Amino acid sequence: MFPRQITASLRADLEQSNKIIILYGPRQVGKTTLVKSLLQQHPEALSVNADQLQYNEVFASRDLRKMQELIGNKSLLFIDEAQNIRDIGINLKILHDEMPALKIIVTGSSSLELANSMQEPLTGRTKTYRLYPIAVEEIIQHSSVFEFRNQLESLLRFGAYPEILETNSAEEKIDKLNELSSAYLYKDILQLSGIRYADKLRKLLQLLAFQVGSPVSVNELARALGMSQETVEHYIDLLEKGFVLFRLGAYSSNLRKEITRMNKIYFYDLGIRNALINNFNPPEMRSDTGAIWENFLIVERMKQLQYARVPVNTYFWRTYTGVELDYIEQTGDQLTGYEIKWGKPGKWPLAWRENYPAAGFESLTRENFLDFLRPPTR
Secondary structure, three states: OOOOOOHHHHHHHHHHOOOEEEEEOOOOOOHHHHHHHHHOOOOOEEEEEOOOHHHHHHHOOOOHHHHHHHHOOOOEEEEEOHHHOOOHHHHHHHHHHHOOOOEEEEEEOOHHHHHHHHHOOOOOOEEEEEOOOOOHHHHHHHOOHHHHHHHHHHHHHHOOOHHHHOOOOHHHHHHHHHHHHHHHHHHHHHHHHOOOOHHHHHHHHHHHHHOOOOOEOHHHHHHHHOOOHHHHHHHHHHHHHOOOEEEEEEOOOOOOOEOOOOEEEEEOOHHHHHHHHOOOOOHHHOOOHHHHHHHHHHHHHHHHHHHOOOOOEEEEEEEOOOOEEEEEEEEOOEEEEEEEOOOOOOOOOHHHHHHOOOOEEEEEOOOOOHHHHOOOOO
16 A cells, blocks of 8 residues: 555544544545545444445435434444535534534545535535545655656556556556546546536547647637537536646736736646547657656646645746746745756746746756655645
8 A cells, every 4th residue: 555645634633633524536546545544543433335325315314313323333434435425515514513522534536516515514614635646755655766766657658546556567557547537537527517428528638638738728629629618618627626637827927928818737647648548658659748747747746735735826837929937836925937848958938037037947857856746845
């Protein structure tokens, strides 16, 4: 089992807090495994799979007596895949208010329904965590920096899902990714959102996969798909809430010179992204190596910032004349720009220096990237 960076914080909250703990993340990233490892210290815990009808009906009932009968003398309740339970937020509120000594932890593979159903009834009653595919730091803690560097090419090709990392052959990895991508893309998003056109959703994902690292025009996507811009925006929003991809907005303080209305889009896992376009070639045999390297560094940095709960605003920067920086971090008044290069280091853009003379700059390459992906200090 890979050591997960949020384990200590989760354990502390489970022991010391009376809040409901919510653990979000894509399917198959290890949420259930992580929680069950914590529950080894709690033999009195009740574990419930929300996919099982008998439990689902009880925790959707709004009937305190029924829920108490099921929980019995247990002091800790774990509900796995809680987004499958109707009105889960209201039912958890009842339990939290009427059984204040009961500790509750729930997992959800989509923030689509779970966040919506919990937000209002559980205001002030929850502590939220997110778990992602295995992070660089977790690989290093599991083995070593040397072993991580040996795995880098594989990570760019096949991603970092636990099951994929534990599979040896490329053929098996590809088979598992193709199977995983189907469940990952459709099981929650299609079922919970009411989208009827799976082919349109998959085509949109393929178009976005080819545009990793470039500003995305929703208008162009809408024309290519024969859909309205509003529908495309809605689909992208659902894919983000379903932990398939995430958006990076543009930074600007000068609306006349800098792009502001477009986003870049990155995938939480490169194996899923590569499965969408059926390209698992090694970096030296690809035309998109720079794009997947950029995706890799940005998503790994995002994991570290979120796991450490460091408050940072993140962007990209680009002018209408084509000058750009791949990634920007803003902490308070401090700006730092990053140029991400697979090959030779990038140069500090003159336009960035002129417009933001107090800002920092760093070029990230295969030689110096590792510190960028290690846990940051707050």
